[in-house]
Amino acid sequence: MLQVTDLHVTVEDKEILKGLTLTINAGEVHAIMGPNGAGKSTLSAVIAGKDGYEVTQGSITFEGKDVLEMEIEERAQAGLLLGFQYPVEIPGVKNIYLLKSALNAQRKARGLEDMPAPEFMKLVKEKLGFMKMDASFLQRAVNEGFSGGEKKRNEILQMLVLQPKLAMLDEIDSGLDIDAMKVVADGVNSLRAEERAILLVTHYQRLLDYIVPDKVHVLVDGRIVKTGDAELAKQLEANGYEGIEESAA
Amino acid sequence: MSDTQTFLDTLKTRSQQRGAEPTWIAARRQAGAARFEALGFPTRRDEEWKYTDVRAIAQGNFALADDANFSPAQAATVTLPIVGYRLTFVDGVFAPALSDLDALPQSVHVLPLSKALSENHEAVGGPLGRLTGVDFSSFAALNTAFMEEGAVVRIAPGTVVDKPIVLQFLSKASSTPVMSHPRILVEAGARSEATLIEHYCGDQDAANFTNVVGEFMLDRGAIFNHYKLQEAPLNDMHIASMHVEQSRDSRYTSYNLNLGGALVRNDLISDLNGEGAETHFYGLFFGQGRQHVDNHTKVNHNAPLTFSNENYKGILDDRAHGVFNGKVYVKRDSQKIEGFQSNQNLLLSDRAQIDAKPELEIYADDVKCSHGTTTGQLDEEAIYALRTRGIDEATARGLLTLAFAGEVLDKVALDEIAERVELAVAGKLPERFNLAGLVETAVALND
Numbered sequence: 001m002l003q004v005t006d007l008h009v010t011v012e013d014k015e016i017l018k019g020l021t022l023t024i025n026a027g028e029v030h031a032i033m034g035p036n037g038a039g040k041s042t043l044s045a046v047i048a049g050k051d052g053y054e055v056t057q058g059s060i061t062f063e064g065k066d067v068l069e070m071e072i073e074e075r076a077q078a079g080l081l082l083g084f085q086y087p088v089e090i091p092g093v094k095n096i097y098l099l100k101s102a103l104n105a106q107r108k109a110r111g112l113e114d115m116p117a118p119e120f121m122k123l124v125k126e127k128l129g130f131m132k133m134d135a136s137f138l139q140r141a142v143n144e145g146f147s148g149g150e151k152k153r154n155e156i157l158q159m160l161v162l163q164p165k166l167a168m169l170d171e172i173d174s175g176l177d178i179d180a181m182k183v184v185a186d187g188v189n190s191l192r193a194e195e196r197a198i199l200l201v202t203h204y205q206r207l208l209d210y211i212v213p214d215k216v217h218v219l220v221d222g223r224i225v226k227t228g229d230a231e232l233a234k235q236l237e238a239n240g241y242e243g244i245e246e247s248a249a
Numbered sequence: 250m251s252d253t254q255t256f257l258d259t260l261k262t263r264s265q266q267r268g269a270e271p272t273w274i275a276a277r278r279q280a281g282a283a284r285f286e287a288l289g290f291p292t293r294r295d296e297e298w299k300y301t302d303v304r305a306i307a308q309g310n311f312a313l314a315d316d317a318n319f320s321p322a323q324a325a326t327v328t329l330p331i332v333g334y335r336l337t338f339v340d341g342v343f344a345p346a347l348s349d350l351d352a353l354p355q356s357v358h359v360l361p362l363s364k365a366l367s368e369n370h371e372a373v374g375g376p377l378g379r380l381t382g383v384d385f386s387s388f389a390a391l392n393t394a395f396m397e398e399g400a401v402v403r404i405a406p407g408t409v410v411d412k413p414i415v416l417q418f419l420s421k422a423s424s425t426p427v428m429s430h431p432r433i434l435v436e437a438g439a440r441s442e443a444t445l446i447e448h449y450c451g452d453q454d455a456a457n458f459t460n461v462v463g464e465f466m467l468d469r470g471a472i473f474n475h476y477k478l479q480e481a482p483l484n485d486m487h488i489a490s491m492h493v494e495q496s497r498d499s500r501y502t503s504y505n506l507n508l509g510g511a512l513v514r515n516d517l518i519s520d521l522n523g524e525g526a527e528t529h530f531y532g533l534f535f536g537q538g539r540q541h542v543d544n545h546t547k548v549n550h551n552a553p554l555t556f557s558n559e560n561y562k563g564i565l566d567d568r569a570h571g572v573f574n575g576k577v578y579v580k581r582d583s584q585k586i587e588g589f590q591s592n593q594n595l596l597l598s599d600r601a602q603i604d605a606k607p608e609l610e611i612y613a614d615d616v617k618c619s620h621g622t623t624t625g626q627l628d629e630e631a632i633y634a635l636r637t638r639g640i641d642e643a644t645a646r647g648l649l650t651l652a653f654a655g656e657v658l659d660k661v662a663l664d665e666i667a668e669r670v671e672l673a674v675a676g677k678l679p680e681r682f683n684l685a686g687l688v689e690t691a692v693a694l695n696d
Contacts, residue, residue: 048637049636049637050633051633071636071641071642072633072636072637072642073636073637073639073641073642075637076637076638076639077639081637081638082637084634087634088628088631088633088634089631090628090631090635090649090652091652092649092651092652092653092655092656093631093635093648093649093652097648098638098640101635101638101640101644101648102635102638102639105638105639105640105641105644106639141652158638162638162639
């Protein structure tokens with residue numbers, strides 16, 4: 001599904017990713033872990049198309065298509081969705097409007113008609129319930145005045161409505177208390193499906209107790225230095241990244 | 250020949266063509282001409298005109314239109330889809346064929362000024378010119394000298410007018426630019442309720458000059474909603490001097506929506522003369538290309554316990570230039586008044602410009618007043634966030650621009666008007682008008 005090959009990325013002339021290679025197949029849940037500054041967030045930002053990141057070498061393909069040639073919105077329409085570590089507040093734009101516009105943009109790109117209003121509301125209502133969110137969220141401006149936990153839940157709500165093929169979640173657990181994390185984890189787990197892949201980017205192992213990954217990659221200094229299964233995350237928790245860095249060196 | 254003289258010559262020719270008039274009208278006309286001659290056109294040395302250059306008007310040579318030929322098919326493309334009592338003017342000339350006063354209640358007078366003047370109608374004799382006064386501005390004086398046409402509205406006490414009164418001003422493209430000096434005179438009786446819409450529109454490539462004066466007198470407890478939607482032609486020049494006088498417990502609301510015109514200047518003044526009077530000014534101006542849009546507003550709290558609230562938003566693209574000058578004046582010992590004013594501007598291009606000047610002048614010590622102005626740009630982070638959800642960039646920008654305008658547009662009770670403005674400022678966005686229903690559905694489903 002997603003193929004990242006020998007990716008080199010610089011930010012303000014500083015090389016952050018230094019030859020990263022990663023393959024994610026449909027049905028898999030991957031976790032990328034690593035110390036601060038290793039380039040975890042850079043990877044998801046480049047895949048989503050954020051400005052300010054220069055790809056100097058390598059490639060990213062999604063279902064065979066060159067992601068780096070796609071507009072930001074085309075990536076999302078194709079099913080590549082990023083959940084932000086710090087969701088942006090969008091004053092004046094109601095959540096319901098964002099959800100409807102985004103869903104219909106995706107449907108349009110796939111040659112489908114707009115979803116009829118009753119069907120759309122039924123879908124949104126179901127997902128809201130799942131995320132333990134009140135209907136009043138829909139009328140509020142996107143993330144405006146939301147608490148940290150509300151913002152993260154709102155990111156997952158968008159995922160549940162938009163049903164991406166690849167959901168990338170950047171530090172989705174940061175700032176969450178245990179109850180909020182369970183709700184978020186339940187939301188993410190409900191996305192697990194044969195035709196879908198999930199990429200978790202996280203600093204801490206804690207999240208992976210709730211969302212058990214199929215593969216864990218350790219990202220250090222711009223490269224994946226080790227790949228394993230969920231056990232690897234537990235080892236990292238116990239021993240830290242230092243041992244890995246040494247063995248990679 | 251001076252700029253002023255060109256206009257005075259046109260006036261003289263017109264007077265000769267017109268023939269005899271009742272003395273009181275002739276006297277007002279003369280006073281207007283004398284005042285205009287003495288003042289001349291304002292220049293940027295005048296504080297009130299510091300940011301607006303009217304030489305394009307002063308140095309123009311505008312004829313006066315004589316007929317109201319405008320193809321009904323063409324008119325239909327610009328007319329607001331609102332059912333109302335409608336008077337249409339083409340380049341200032343009344344167009345009966347495009348007007349409709351069917352079923353107008355007897356307690357409401359709506360008639361063209363020409364008819365009111367020729368009949369010496371009681372609705373004009375006293376009030377016409379009362380608010381524009383003797384010390385009126387240069388453009389109001391010019392209007393008074395030329396006034397021939399416009400609308401006279403008189404609402405009997407206690408009358409609730411069932412449909413909006415629509416005044417449609419069409420500007421027609423022609424090889425010779427024309428000028429018109431429409432006059433709007435409204436007397437809203439005690440406890441009456443009405444909505445009036447001024448709608449300026451016309452041929453896309455017209456380049457005419459409109460110089461409108463409005464006088465609005467609200468008697469005790471009257472409620473009056475005043476919409477002004479000013480659309481293309483983008484090359485028209487438009488000067489408006491609006492004066493509102495409010496008695497005790499009256500409520501005036503202005504929705505001033507400026508989309509068109511190469512050179513636009515609005516002066517809106519509300520005199521709160523009786524306790525309990527309240528006034529609301531909502532404004533949205535959108536400039537593109539090299540449009541120049543200037544809004545000057547003034548609220549005079551002349552009595553205690555009066556209330557004013559003003560919210561003006563400006564959106565400027567390309568090399569457009571906007572001006573906002575809002576003044577709240579509290580007369581000596583007008584205690585316990587509340588006056589709020591806010592102006593926010595959004596610049597969509599590096600070359601767009603805004604001059605914003607909020608002013609407070611207070612001569613009472615027990616008042617609650619605030620004012621403020623901000624200017625900014627679209628949030629690029631927010632645009633990116635929307636795009637990562639699959640929303641294309643143009644829609645994302647439109648959505649955010651509309652969100653900015655939202656505070657004002659949400660107040661616009663007439664959807665037909667809100668929709669027109671939305672389309673102009675944000676482009677075609679999906680489903681905005683179905684959202685309220687959607688949210689209700691969601692709430693109902695959640696119960």
